[in-house]
Amino acid sequence: MAPRQITCITKVPNHHDSHRRIEAVGGGDWQHSEETAIANVKSDPTAYFVSEQGKSVLVKVQNHDGRDYLKTENDRFLPDNLLSLPEC
Structure with missing residues (x-):
């Protein structure tokens, strides 16, 4: 699989645990569930x-x-690169 740029995320509704915030990631015309993205990585x-x-x-x-x-x-730049992305 060619590397994909993540440009948006879908957050878990009413998330309270900082390690369970992301439900899906996406970019352009694609979106992968967190489970699929974890398996891919x-x-x-x-x-x-x-x-x-x-x-x-x-x-x-x-x-x-x-x-x-x-x-x-x-990256010593942004602490929450993924969480700072807009919603898909």
């Missing part, structure tokens, strides 16, 4: 990226309390 670590102000970072899978979730690599 596990099989290809370069599957998704986020760009902000000309800087791109890869999306990775992190685990918290036994649950996988999506986040961007540490």
